[in-house]
Amino acid sequence: MLLALLAGAILLSLVAPWGQRISRRLRASLAWLGFAVMASIGLLRLAATLAEVIAGDPFGLLTPAIYIYVYTCFSVLGVTFAITAWRTQARSSPGFNAPAAHSPKPDSPDASPEDR
Numbered sequence: 001m002l003l004a005l006l007a008g009a010i011l012l013s014l015v016a017p018w019g020q021r022i023s024r025r026l027r028a029s030l031a032w033l034g035f036a037v038m039a040s041i042g043l044l045r046l047a048a049t050l051a052e053v054i055a056g057d058p059f060g061l062l063t064p065a066i067y068i069y070v071y072t073c074f075s076v077l078g079v080t081f082a083i084t085a086w087r088t089q090a091r092s093s094p095g096f097n098a099p100a101a102h103s104p105k106p107d108s109p110d111a112s113p114e115d116r
Helices: 002-015 017-021 024-055 064-092
Strands: none
Touching: 002 017, 002 024, 002 064, 024 064
């Protein structure tokens, strides 16, 4: 549970305004580390679980569907870390051109008197 809260805090720090107090490099590094750990654990354990299901090996107390669901969630969380880190990194890079806010042309009917 504590690791899930930590993962949520790392992801939120990349997109929430309060995360700006922490250095961007540290936040991005933690996100890429989260991707490497969570995606690799999720995918490797998911593959092993599927191989055990196909081989017909007996499982302990839980059904294979629960293991598959949990390891799929690990993989999705890892991919979420990567997407968030990549989009945050792209948004903060010097070559990224964010779309400008809509401002009406001075001669349009939507323009305020100050814009004319």
